[in-house]
Amino acid sequence: MNGIGGGLDGIFEIEGANAVFVAPPQVLSKSYLHYSVDASLYYARSVLLDAVASTQAPSKEAEDDERKRKRKRKNKKRVYELNEKEALAELRHQEARSCILNAHEAFRLSSRLLEFRRNCKNKTKIILSCEECHLTTISQDRDIELDFVKLAGVWQAPLYKLTLPSKVEENVVHDLDAEVGEEMQNYSLFNMWIENKRSEEVIGKVTGFNFLLPKKCRFFISDIAQIRRLIPDSSSNGYNLLVIDPPWENKSVSRRALYPTLPNKQLLRIPLKSLVHLDGALVALWLTNRQKLHQFVEQELFPTWGVKLITTWYWLKLTTEGELISSLDLTHHKPYECLLIGYALQKLPEETFAMREDGLKPFIRNVPAGLVALSVPGDHSRKPPLGLLLSQCAPHGSRSVSCLELFARELHPGWDSWGNEPLYFQNMKFFRKE
């Protein structure tokens, strides 16, 4: 497995499997000197509630319902034949299934992770013991969150500013709690690159809300209509790693009003080839399990972007007890999501790409095939932080890897992040002072 994940804080290799266990708050906290990510606000409410439910006996009605559902499924199975799309989805699932079962079994047997799991369980108990107040805090916080998408839509949007300490020299340590004085500078919030050049985190303010910006990060808040503004002035300034988590149209996201979604044809307009570095780039695309989406990506999106699919990684979602969040074989609700990993070359026609495929072989070997990343899911459909793992696989010659996240909701040191709300998880309420 190429030793992937070895030596990265919060990412643990699982012996005997092509898999890693990820502890997101631990990984993310490494980006800050004076703050850490508050684990009790990181994890998904549903996971915490399930953990409560698992400590209570199921009600009689719930048991009856489950019995009825099982009977119905059994009867349906006898007469049901898969159509072509379902058969392809099943084939894909079977491929994922073996990687996942192997990874989960190795995770359960891993003695190294046993202590960590015990720790995680204890922490959950603490969260659950004050669970009522915890959940109330979350729902109250939601009401007072800054809604960047709404803010960008009002006529005053060009007037909104992010305020940062000014006259900041690189490598100079500043007092993060310093009072706001004349040493503050305003930056237009939307449609501009904003950068923290310092070697430590800094607090920025927008209309009374505080946001923590990790060291050496850059971000650009805009609608996709402005995406061409991300194209670097020179091709040698392009990116070696692009992580993309599009707002796929999805009933569950719309119902929960999590964020606005985008039709597939809008994604075809992302000028991916123009974002790629001269040496090429690793492209990692998050995808749900809908077969229609997989077909769209393989047949339209990747060919348009000039991306060659290398392999698929899987994110396996665990409960705080280390079990799968749902049965592996449910038709419409799988406990895993896919991360398609591809390789893109800059502005090259397809034929040249094919000709150079041989030259890609050493690069492709660098990317573990079918890797499974296991983690307890974060709230608000948050993806686990796999950026460091991915950057180990990106091409970069003797330079450091240049990374861009598209549709980002958080920032990372050294990365560029774009989306209509890349400051979302940088809200100070998600952090604790060390």
Ligand code: SAM
């Ligand atoms: N990877 C993120 C995480 O783990 O938290 C989740 C990204 S979420 C699937 C998609 C993001 O795209 C949301 O923040 C959403 O607001 C944003 N988005 C939706 N429509 C957009 C648009 N027209 N332009 C820019 N961003 C958009």
